[in-house]
């Protein structure tokens with residue numbers, strides 16, 4: 001587990017340095033992404049002070065969740081089928097992978113059944129890749145408007161997975177999309193999250209305004 005500790009230290013220093021380099025005065029949160037990682041190793045990360053984790057797979061998450069040794073904030077970040085929403089609705093505080101009216105409607109329904117309001121991010125397929133989840137950028141205004149009609153859903157921002165080796169302008173586009181969306185929503189004060197950047201590109205993401213970066217393999221080792 002020494003390896004996780006060293007990775008954590010190195011990444012934390014890189015984040016701090018990037019924040020200085022790119023004049024970031026706001027907070028950039030470090031999310032540990034847990035897919036395929038045994039709970040013992042997740043607990044090691046929590047012990048180091050990580051307070052935000054990202055889950056990709058509903059079933060794997062529900063099985064591991066009882067063994068998490070510390071309270072932490074948990075976001076769902078993976079592709080989410082409608083029929084899995086009910087398993088996670090009371091166990092996560094943000095669903096970052098909202099990408100359709102159907103999914104938003106299901107989240108709203110399940111949240112209402114638990115008397116809670118679910119925070120969501122809308123996932124953008126910023127590289128327009130066939131293989132990726134998320135909506136194309138031009139569908140964002142429509143989905144934001146739909147989300148605003150749902151009482152038990154609160155839109156907190158955007159999430160994206162830029163293509164591997166994406167040009168920097170993709171990140172800049174994503175930031176512009178986020179700023180424009182923030183300026184257009186009814187509650188701009190709670191539209192405050194841009195989740196972007198993973199093990200290979202978090203520095204670039206920080207440069208372009210990401211305030212949650214999602215780190216898997218650089219922290220826990222390759223899958």
Ligand SMILES: *Cc1c(COP(=O)(O)O)cnc(C)c1O
Nearest residue numbers: 033077198199214215216217218
């Ligand atoms: C796996 C995953 C990550 C982390 O990827 P790494 O490259 O291992 O850091 C981040 N976000 C999402 C949505 C993922 O599925």
